[in-house]
Amino acid sequence: MSTPYDELSLKLAELVAEQIKSQPASNLALPTGRTPLGAYQVLVRQAQAGQSLDWSKINCFALDEYVDSHEKDSYKYFLEQQLFQYTNLPKTSRHFPDSVDDYDGLIASLGGLDLTVLGIGKNGHIAFNEPGTELDSYTHSIWLTECTRKANQDLFASADQVPTRAVTVGIRTILASRHIILVASGEGKRAIVEKALHGPVTPQVPASFLKLHPHVTVLTDFGDFS
């Protein structure tokens, strides 16, 4: 039977699965958004087909969270619905940046991030580090740009329900991860990925800071950026 999943989703699911199998007590930072959805569905399908991964010793850290969103619009709800509920990831190992005082301290106390998976916004944001975010940033709250609010408004019942604020891990939080996967899907992301990875390192394009990291895997469906 042919698979309904695209190559990108299959590859991302494979890399996450490899991480969990090779290091069963890994600390993972995982994204929300449309891009990783297919990969999460692959993992869920595999679990339902009896090929469950063992998440019992894994810790998962959400990258970001809206402030004052309806529960069903929250990233916590997204991760619970799309992935966590289908795994044996303990409830106490599901971490969200808006409900922990010292998120970076918690991550460090558990041994640091082994793998961080990132999407990218059309303005170059990673997690919710919007243009202008400095390299020396840790988990913090931010104002969302209009560009980002607009890009995400389809996921809300109406445009005025898109929150104006969010909490996000910082650039230093991300760069401290041992391995980073940047995943981007669709021609609409090509220009910003090229700018981030081939242009100068600048706070105006937060994803460009990834060039400072020695182990970044880039997955796209529009070109090879390795």
Ligand code: GLP
């Ligand atoms: C959102 C999230 C990011 C995500 C990005 C891309 O605003 N905060 O973590 O990676 O934008 O989202 P999408 O995959 O839906 O294009």
